[in-house]
Structures are given as structure tokens and as C-alpha cells.
Amino acid sequence: MSGTHAHTAAYVRDTMLPEQAPPATSVGVLGWMRANLFSNWFNAILTLLSVAFIYQVLAAILPWVFQSSWTANSLNECRAQIDAAYGPHAEGACWAVIRERYLQLIFGFYPSELYWRPILAFALTLAALGPVLFTALPRKMLWLSVAAPFLVPWLLWGGSAWVPVAVALGFVLGYVAFRVVASVAGALLGAIAAGLVPVLWWLLLASGWAGLMQSVLPLGIEAVDSRNFGGFMLSITIGVVAIACSLPIGVLLALGRQSNLLIIKAICTGFIELIRGVPLITLLFVASLLLNYFMPPGTDFDIILRVIIMVTLFASAYMAEVIRGGLAALPKGQYEAADALGLDYWKAQRLIIMPQALKISIPGIVSTFIGVFKDTTLVSIIGLLDPLGFSNSIRANAEWNGIVWELYGFIAFMFFVFCFSMSRYSMYLERKLQTEHR
Amino acid sequence: MTTMTDPPKDSFRLGMLIYDTRYRSLTIQVVALIAFMLLAAWLISNTAQNLAALGKPINFGFLSGPAQYDINQTLIPYDNQDSHLRASVVGLLNTLLVAVLGCVLATVVGVLVGVLRLSRNWLVGRIMTVYVEMFRNVPVLLWIVFAMAILIESLPAPRDFRGDTPQASMLFADSVALTNRGFYIPKPVFDRSLGGNPEAPAPEAAPVSPAPPTGVVGMTGGSSRIATGGGSAAPGAAAPGQAPQGQSGAAPTGAQPASSALDWLVILGVFGGSLLGARAIGRWADRKQEATGLRPRTIWVQLAVVFVPVIMVLMALGVRLERPELTGFNFDGGIHMRNSLIALWLALSFYTAAFIAEIVRGGILAISKGQTEAAAALGLRPNRIMSLVILPQALRVIIPPLISQYLNLTKNSSLAIAVGYMDITGTLGGITMNQTGRELECVLLLMLCYLVISLLISVVMNWYNNRVKLVER
Numbered sequence: 001m002s003g004t005h006a007h008t009a010a011y012v013r014d015t016m017l018p019e020q021a022p023p024a025t026s027v028g029v030l031g032w033m034r035a036n037l038f039s040n041w042f043n044a045i046l047t048l049l050s051v052a053f054i055y056q057v058l059a060a061i062l063p064w065v066f067q068s069s070w071t072a073n074s075l076n077e078c079r080a081q082i083d084a085a086y087g088p089h090a091e092g093a094c095w096a097v098i099r100e101r102y103l104q105l106i107f108g109f110y111p112s113e114l115y116w117r118p119i120l121a122f123a124l125t126l127a128a129l130g131p132v133l134f135t136a137l138p139r140k141m142l143w144l145s146v147a148a149p150f151l152v153p154w155l156l157w158g159g160s161a162w163v164p165v166a167v168a169l170g171f172v173l174g175y176v177a178f179r180v181v182a183s184v185a186g187a188l189l190g191a192i193a194a195g196l197v198p199v200l201w202w203l204l205l206a207s208g209w210a211g212l213m214q215s216v217l218p219l220g221i222e223a224v225d226s227r228n229f230g231g232f233m234l235s236i237t238i239g240v241v242a243i244a245c246s247l248p249i250g251v252l253l254a255l256g257r258q259s260n261l262l263i264i265k266a267i268c269t270g271f272i273e274l275i276r277g278v279p280l281i282t283l284l285f286v287a288s289l290l291l292n293y294f295m296p297p298g299t300d301f302d303i304i305l306r307v308i309i310m311v312t313l314f315a316s317a318y319m320a321e322v323i324r325g326g327l328a329a330l331p332k333g334q335y336e337a338a339d340a341l342g343l344d345y346w347k348a349q350r351l352i353i354m355p356q357a358l359k360i361s362i363p364g365i366v367s368t369f370i371g372v373f374k375d376t377t378l379v380s381i382i383g384l385l386d387p388l389g390f391s392n393s394i395r396a397n398a399e400w401n402g403i404v405w406e407l408y409g410f411i412a413f414m415f416f417v418f419c420f421s422m423s424r425y426s427m428y429l430e431r432k433l434q435t436e437h438r
Numbered sequence: 439m440t441t442m443t444d445p446p447k448d449s450f451r452l453g454m455l456i457y458d459t460r461y462r463s464l465t466i467q468v469v470a471l472i473a474f475m476l477l478a479a480w481l482i483s484n485t486a487q488n489l490a491a492l493g494k495p496i497n498f499g500f501l502s503g504p505a506q507y508d509i510n511q512t513l514i515p516y517d518n519q520d521s522h523l524r525a526s527v528v529g530l531l532n533t534l535l536v537a538v539l540g541c542v543l544a545t546v547v548g549v550l551v552g553v554l555r556l557s558r559n560w561l562v563g564r565i566m567t568v569y570v571e572m573f574r575n576v577p578v579l580l581w582i583v584f585a586m587a588i589l590i591e592s593l594p595a596p597r598d599f600r601g602d603t604p605q606a607s608m609l610f611a612d613s614v615a616l617t618n619r620g621f622y623i624p625k626p627v628f629d630r631s632l633g634g635n636p637e638a639p640a641p642e643a644a645p646v647s648p649a650p651p652t653g654v655v656g657m658t659g660g661s662s663r664i665a666t667g668g669g670s671a672a673p674g675a676a677a678p679g680q681a682p683q684g685q686s687g688a689a690p691t692g693a694q695p696a697s698s699a700l701d702w703l704v705i706l707g708v709f710g711g712s713l714l715g716a717r718a719i720g721r722w723a724d725r726k727q728e729a730t731g732l733r734p735r736t737i738w739v740q741l742a743v744v745f746v747p748v749i750m751v752l753m754a755l756g757v758r759l760e761r762p763e764l765t766g767f768n769f770d771g772g773i774h775m776r777n778s779l780i781a782l783w784l785a786l787s788f789y790t791a792a793f794i795a796e797i798v799r800g801g802i803l804a805i806s807k808g809q810t811e812a813a814a815a816l817g818l819r820p821n822r823i824m825s826l827v828i829l830p831q832a833l834r835v836i837i838p839p840l841i842s843q844y845l846n847l848t849k850n851s852s853l854a855i856a857v858g859y860m861d862i863t864g865t866l867g868g869i870t871m872n873q874t875g876r877e878l879e880c881v882l883l884l885m886l887c888y889l890v891i892s893l894l895i896s897v898v899m900n901w902y903n904n905r906v907k908l909v910e911r
Contacts, residue, residue: 036560043559050561188456263467267474277892278885279849281863285884289877293488294481374577381579381855388579404587412576412584419575 064405067092070099074399097400098410104394105410108230108385114158114222118233121155124148125240133425149244156229156237160220162210170198170206226304230385232414234304239373242311246372247365249312250319255349257320258327268320275317280375283310288382307379315372322368326361327353359433366426370419377415387411489878498883500874501526507869509860511776514699522870529865530887536782536861537848537891543787544847545840548794555799566795573792579853581789586781586857593618596768613761615769620776622762622769628701629756701755708751709744716740778859782851790847794840801836802828834906841899845892852888862887 025034037047067086072078078094086092098105107115128148131141150164177197182190214220229237256268275283287310292300330353338348358365380389391407394400455465489495505525508518513531516524555566573581596617599608608615615622719736727733762772805828813827854861855868862884871880 036558039558043557046557046559046562050559050565053565054561186456188462261463261467261470263471263474267470273893273896274889277889279852279863279888281852281855282867282881282885282888285867285877285881290881293485293878296484297487297491370575374575377577377579378853381853388577388583404591408580408584408587412580415577415580416572416575420571423575 064091064093068095069093070095072096073100075401075403093406093409094403095406097394097403097406101394101400102410105231105387105390105407107233108390109228110224110230110233111222111228114224117155117158117221117224121152122236124152124155128152133429155221156233157224157226158221159223160210160214160218162213162219165213166206166210167202169209170201173201174198226302229304231387231390234379234384234386235373235376238304238308238311238376238379241308242315242372242376243369245312246315246319246368249316250323251354253316253320254323254327257324272317272320275314276321280311280314280378281381283314284378284382286310303384307382307384311372311376314375315368318368318371319365322361322364323357325364326357326359329360330356362426362429362433366422366429370422373418373422374415387414485878494875496879497876498879500870500876500879503874505865505870505873507873509865511774511779511860522866522874525870526862526866526883529860529862532779532859533848533851533854533861533863533887534891536779536786536851536854536859537844539783540786540790540847540851541844543783544790544794544843547787547791549798551791551795552798552802555795556802570792570795573789574796578785578789578850579856581785582782582853582856585785586777589777589781590618595619596764599764599769608762613759613772615762615764617769618777619768620774621780622772622774624759624761625771625773626757627760629758631701631755704755705748705751709748712744712747716743719743776859778854778857781857782854782859786847786850789850790843793843793846797836797839797843801832804835805831837902837906838899841895841902845895848891848895849888 022031025031038044067082067090069078069081069085069092072081072094073096075094075097078096082090082092082094103112103115107118110118124144125148127141128145131137131139132145150168154161154164174194174197178190178194181193253268253272256264257272259265259268284307287306288303291306291309295301334352334356335348338352341348343351377386377388380386380392383389385393388411391411394407395403455461501523502521504519505522506518507525509516509525509528509532511532512528513535514528516528551566551569554562555570557563557566593616596615596619599615599617613624719740723734723736760771762769762774764770809827809831810823813823818826851861852863852867855864858864860868866880866887867884871877874880
């Protein structure tokens with residue numbers, strides 16, 4: 001073919017040309033800008049508008065953030081300092097209020113000589129969460145995770161060390177009851193005994209036992225009243241407890257709603273829809289105004305505990321719906337395969353269904369966590385001093401009357417840090433558990 | 439085969455309630471029901487005992503008593519002698535108002551942000567990511583109080599609009615004023631109102647006429663415009679609420695033209711009828727297309743059917759826009775949207791929009807690229823690909839979570855209490871509850887209201903889900 005062609009064509013190339021460098025406009029910074037910022041006239045306009053917008057925002061915010069005062073003791077002093085340093089028309093932030101009040105914003109009215117306790121409790125919480133969240137950590141740390149739910153409240157509220165021991169003993173008794181009864185009378189009766197024995201222990205005997213032990217062997221730390229709780233400590237306390245408790249309750253509710261036992265299903269569905277149909281604020285009204293009505297006359301339990309209960313119920317209902325979504329997304333074959341293997345209901349759930357369903361619903365679970373944590377700010381409406389409630393009381397102070405942005409900015413920043421890291425963790429977890437081939 | 443025996447027809451033993459799977463589920467359910475009823479009975483008896491000890495048995499009679507408090511933003515006429523029930527209804531309407539406004543704005547912003555976040559423009563994509571993360575990771579309550587603070591601190595006071603060289607000026611040909619007391623926008627009023635409105639103009643007309651000192655009114659920049667309303671009015675009474683008197687000879691003396699509920703009902707009814715008519719024309723065009731293959735061009739007829747009747751009704755009612763005017767130290771006339779409403783509306787909308795943006799983005803990403811390519815291979819143009827192939831599939835993914843975001847927005851509107859907007863949480867769950875001391879009844883009613891709203895929205899959602907559900911094997 002080429003031979004015949006050689007007679008008619010004047011010139012035939014018989015060697016390959018060497019590779020040439022790509023044009024300068026399609027590589028490097030220039031190429032990237034052309035592809036991503038100026039690919040056509042519309043994109044170019046968008047880019048220019050965006051640059052103008054960013055410039056406007058930064059020009060408004062940055063001078064305010066950095067032409068600031070950190071040392072003043074009141075708002076007026078702050079303004080005087082900023083005027084002196086940056087000229088009479090300078091608008092600057094008065095970060096001094098954060099410097100002066102950050103301890104209060106974090107700990108509320110917790111006695112300052114006892115700050116080590118919430119700090120230790122927080123560290124303990126992190127250490128307890130560590131092995132749950134990251135499998136690379138040593139498995140022995142899980143013992144810490146088991147102990148933390150009893151140690152942390154004790155550290156925060158103080159009091160006799162025998163109370164958390166009595167509470168923990170309830171769980172031990174429940175386990176023992178399960179083993180004993182199950183070996184004698186079967187698993188179902190064992191489960192009932194495991195539910196009944198601890199409740200009876202806590203209701204009837206635990207306080208007496210703890211009091212007795214306390215009188216025999218006094219062991220305890222100074223008690224701190226709930227009304228001294230405040231700031232981020234309060235938010236984190238409510239948030240962590242609600243998050244930790246809502247997951248198991250949510251799993252149970254979701255299973256109940258999916259089950260084919262009609263009455264159980266009706267109860268679970270009713271509960272979930274009732275809670276999800278009303279705003280959290282009405283549930284907080286229930287906590288602050290009505291919950292004491294529902295209890296036997298004379299009981300008066302702590303407002304923070306009441307709020308925690310309602311927030312937990314609220315979070316559980318949302319969690320249940322998220323997990324139900326995960327359960328519904330599982331192919332039916334998984335259920336049938338579990339049945340075919342001869343697994344009973346709980347074994348099938350534990351070994352086959354739940355691991356997959358929970359994995360599917362990780363994004364939803366984490367965004368529920370984030371939502372619950374953000375919603376803890378609502379307690380300021382019923383008068384608890386969470387960071388937002390505290391910022392109002394700081395503003396009511398004569399020295400800082402009129403300060404707005406610095407406090408809101410600080411609180412928003414703290415919340416952002418917590419919530420953003422949670423959402424990043426969920427992405428990490430999703431990637432780690434990703435088993436499909438892509 | 440012969441080895442197989444029938445299950446023994448044994449007599450029923452008590453143990454079978456636990457060990458026989460046929461009966462076990464029944465046992466569990468009965469036990470659960472009994473436990474549930476015991477719990478409920480325990481709670482109710484405790485409540486009854488506690489309430490009896492306090493001497494306030496459950497009684498909803500307080501709702502008919504006079505409320506004796508003012509509500510600064512109302513959609514229906516209300517004054518402090520009306521009953522608690524009416525105050526609650528006003529609050530409920532306020533909740534619905536902010537919910538509807540919020541849903542509309544949140545959808546617009548959310549769709550825009552969601553689409554822009556997918557933009558090939560790197561900078562725009564990053565800005566939208568920052569917006570979404572910023573709003574999603576900070577509590578909505580903080581955004582609400584933050585928006586309130588921005589409105590109060592950064593907008594000019596009404597007095598800044600005064601004088602020959604005012605520091606601030608109104609927008610859109612002097613018809614909209616953004617002040618730190620709220621936004622003043624024009625209000626449509628009807629010169630030939632159907633209602634005869636014995637009550638409607640009361641909020642603005644009654645308190646205004648005696649109020650402003652004449653000297654201050656003379657200073658206002660708006661006095662020249664007021665003059666068109668009829669020079670007969672005394673300067674002190676030249677408030678916009680009364681200005682129309684001179685203009686419309688048709689208005690009987692004493693009764694002042696304004697908007698009444700009846701007018702709006704008529705307008706809405708006509709508009710709804712027009713929409714149905716336009717839809718019928720569309721169906722007719724569909725049938726014609728099925729039969730002949732050619733689609734008649736109906737867009738102009740449809741537009742005319744939708745808008746001409748409404749415009750005619752509006753003209754028949756003698757609609758005018760009543761502009762807010764600066765009188766004395768404040769604006770009068772027009773619609774006053776208070777700061778609390780604006781702050782709540784903006785904060786809720788932008789907060790929810792961040793979630794909606796993620797939903798929209800997810801929905802668009804969920805449609806595989808093959809769909810676009812297949813449609814292009816069929817020869818469809820890009821806009822037809824979007825409207826016929828991508829959107830119908832994406833909407834199926836987007837709508838259900840979108841509606842649950844609407845639900846969240848409605849529930850979050852209860853945070854109005856933080857900025858003093860009187861929604862139902864502020865009236866029924868706030869002042870009424872504090873005045874009457876009826877916590878149980880108020881909180882129950884409050885929950886019931888929200889529950890009904892939620893259930894209605896859920897019904898809509900389920901109806902939609904069933905309609906667009908893929909038919910599976």
C-alpha cells in the first residue's frame with residue numbers, strides 16, 4: 001500500500017515525530033486557571049464576581065478581627081484602646097471579653113478550684129471514645145470505655161463514690177441474673193430476669209446500700225450542684241449523654257417498628273412519630289414544667305437530668321428513623337440468608353443485619369449526632385446557662401453591655417469545630433468501611 | 439415419605455406460651471401491652487395526684503378568657519381584649535407565615551447553592567462549600583440571634599431617613615424602607631373592597647390620626663406625596679391610613695378602604711380557577727398531540743388565562759399600593775415586617791438552604807452519567823435532557839428529604855421565642871401559659887398543633903412518594 005503511494009505523493013514521513021510539550025495554556029497554573037476559572041465567558045464572570053465577593057467579605061471582617069484589643073477590662077476601655085492604636089474610626093473586635101470570660105463560657109459557675117474535674121472527665125470521655133472510634137488503638141482501652149459512663153458523672157457531680165458503684169453493680173447483677181436464670185429456665189426468662197433484677201436493685205436497694213457503704217467507709221469528693229453547670233460543659237454533657245444513649249434506644253425502636261409484632265410496632269411507631277412531630281422546644285417545656293407532674297408526688301429530680309432525658313428521647317426517635325432507613329436499604333436476601341442459616345432473631349440481627357444496616361446509616365447517624373449537639377443550645381430558652389444563655393448574662397453585665405459579635409463569634413467557632421470534626425470523622429469511617437469495589 | 443409424621447396434636451400446655459414460636463409472639467405482645475398500659479396508668483395517676491394537690495384540674499376553659507396582652511405582628515385583627523384562643527390562632531398563623539416564607543426562600547437559595555456547588559468553576563464551588571459547612575455546623579438558634587443582632591446593629595434607625603440630607607434612603611422608588619425596627623413594604627389596598635371592612639384598617643388608622651405632633655409631620659419629606667391624597671385632611675391626620683379617602687369617591691364616608699380577608703379569598707379563588715383552566719388547556723393540547731402528532735402552541739393562551747382574570751379582579755377591586763411614609767419618628771402605613779420576623783425568616787431560610795443544597799447536589803449526582811449520554815445519543819438538546827431525563831429522576835431522590843427539611847424548618851420556627859416573634863410557641867406556649875399557669879394544657883395543645891402540621895406534611899409526602907414510586911417486580 002505504502003509502496004504504491006510513494007509514487008504519487010511527493011513526500012512520505014517514515015519516522016514518528018518526537019512528543020511535543022503541551023501548550024503553555026493547558027498545563028501548570030495557567031492551564032488550571034483556564035480549566036477551572038475561565039473556561040468560558042460565563043465562568044469568567046462568575047469568577048470575577050466571586051473574587052469581588054471574597055474581597056468584600058474579607059475586607060469587612062479581617063480588619064475587625066485583627067485590629068482588636070485583648071487586654072481591656074470593659075467595653076469602653078476596649079474602644080479607647082482600639083481608637084488609640086488604629087485611629088478614631090477603626091472598628092475592632094474586643095476579644096478581651098473572651099479572655100476575661102472564657103473560663104465561664106466553658107465551665108459556667110462550676111467552682112474554679114474544681115475545674116480539674118470536668119477537664120479530667122472530658123479527657124476520660126475522649127479516652128473512652130478513642131477505642132470505639134479508632135480500631136488502631138489498643139483493645140485494652142475498652143475497659144476504660146466500660147468504666148467511663150460511671151466515672152464521668154461522678155467526676156462532674158461529685159458526691160459519694162459508692163453511688164456510681166451501686167449503679168454499676170446493677171448491671172453486674174443483671175448479668176449474673178441472666179446467666180443463672182438462663183441456665184435454669186431458658187434464654188427468654190433469662191432476659192426478663194436480666195431486665196427486672198437491676199431495676200428492682202436500683203429502685204429499692206441501691207440508695208440504701210450506697211448510704212450504708214458511705215457510712216462504713218466514707219469515700220467521695222465534694223458534690224457540685226447542677227445549677228452551677230453551664231457553658232460548653234453543659235452542652236457537652238447533655239450532648240454526649242444523649243448521643244451515647246440514643247443509639248441503643250434508637251436501634252431497639254427501629255427494630256420494634258420493623259417487627260411483625262403488631263402491638264410492639266404500634267407502640268414504637270406512635271412514640272417515634274409523636275416525638276418527631278413536635279419541636280424539641282416543646283419537649284424541653286415538658287422537661288422543665290411537666291416532668292415533675294408525671295412523677296410520684298414529692299419527687300423533685302434535677303433539671304439537667306430532666307433535660308437530658310427529654311433530649312435523649314428526642315434523639316432516639318430520630319436515630320430510630322435513620323436506622324430504619326438502613327434496615328430498609330438491606331436487600332431482602334440478607335434476611336432470608338440469615339433465616340436459612342438457622343440463626344434466631346437476635347443472632348441474625350447481631351451478626352448479619354445490624355452490622356450492615358449500621359454501616360449504611362453512618363452518615364445519617366452522625367448527622368443526627370451533630371443535630372443533637374447543636375440542639376443543646378435550645379436549653380438556653382428554658383433558662384439553663386449554656387454558652388448562648390451565658391452570653392446573655394455576660395451582656396447584662398455593666399462592663400460588657402453592648403458586646404455582641406465577639407461572643408457569638410466565639411460560640412459559633414467552638415460549635416463549628418466540634419460539629420465539623422464529627423462530620424469529617426463520619427467521612428473517614430465511611431471510607432474505612434467501604435467494601436465495595438469502585 | 440412414610441417416616442414423616444404429622445405434628446402431634448397435643449393439648450395446649452402453659453409452657454408453649456414461651457417455647458412455641460406460634461404463641462411466643464402473642465405472649466410477648468400481651469406482656470408489652472400490659473407493661474405499656476401500666477406505665478401509662480402510673481403516669482396518669484401521678485399527674486392526677488399532683489394536679490389535685492396543686493388544685494388545678496385539667497380544664498381548657500381558660501382559652502375563652504381575655505388574653506390581655508398585645509401581639510405586635512398579626513395577620514388577622516387582634517387586640518388584647520380578645521380571647522386566649524384567638525391569640526393562639528394569631529400565633530399559629532404567624533408560625534405558618536414564617537414557615538411558608540422560609541420554605542420558599544430556603545428552596546430558592548438551596549437549589550441555587552446546590553447547583554452552583556457542582557459548578558465547574560472552582561472558586562464558586564469552594565464558596566458554596568464554605569457556605570454549606572458554615573451554616574450546617576453552627577446551631578440554628580445562634581444564627582437566629584445573630585441575624586437579629588445584624589438587623590438591629592447595622593440598619594439605620596427611622597430618624598436617619600429624615601431631614602434634607604438623610605443618612606439613609608428608601609429603596610425601589612421610595613416604597614421600601616429597611617430600618618432597624620423592621621422592614622416597611624408597600625401594602626395592597628382595595629378602594630372598592632368587598633368586605634366593607636369594619637375592622638380591617640383599625641390597626642393603622644385608629645392609633646395614628648391623633649398621634650403625631652403637627653410640627654413633626656410638616657418636616658417630613660413625604661408631605662408632598664400626602665397632598666395627593668386630598669388637601670382637606672388636617673396635617674396631623676395626613677397619615678396614609680386615611681389618605682385614600684380623598685382619592686376614591688366610591689368609598690363611603692367613615693369606612694376606609696383596605697384589604698379584607700374576603701378580597702383575598704376572591705383573588706385566590708379566581709387565581710386557582712385560572713390555574714385549573716390553564717391546566718385543562720394543557721391537557722387538551724396533550725390529547726391533540728397524541729392524536730395528530732402536532733402540538734398546538736398554547737403558551738400565550740395559557741398565560742392569558744392565568745393572569746387576565748386576576749388582573750381584572752384586582753382592577754375591579756380598585757387595588758393600589760399603599761406606601762410606607764415617614765411620619766414623626768417612625769414609618770406609618772404599608773406593611774411593617776418586624777425585625778423579629780425578618781431575622782427568623784432569613785436565619786431559618788439560610789440554615790435550611792444549606793441542607794437543601796446538599797440534598798439537591800446529592801440528587802443530581804445520583805443520576806448516572808449514562809443517562810445524560812443516552813439522552814444525548816437519542817438526539818435531545820441539553821435543555822430537553824435536563825427537563826425530560828435528568829430532572830424527573832433527580833426529583834424522585836430530592837423531594838422526600840426536601841419535604842422533611844420543610845418539616846424541620848416549620849419545627850425550628852418555634853425558636854421564634856428567642857427573638858420575640860409571636861408564633862404559637864410565643865403566644866400559647868409563652869405568655870398565655872405564664873399568665874394562666876396552665877402548663878399541662880398549654881404544652882399539650884402546643885404539641886398537638888405541631889403534630890397536626892407535621893402529620894399533614896407527612897401525608898403530602900407519602901402521597902407524593904406513592905405517585906412517583908418506581909414500579910418494581
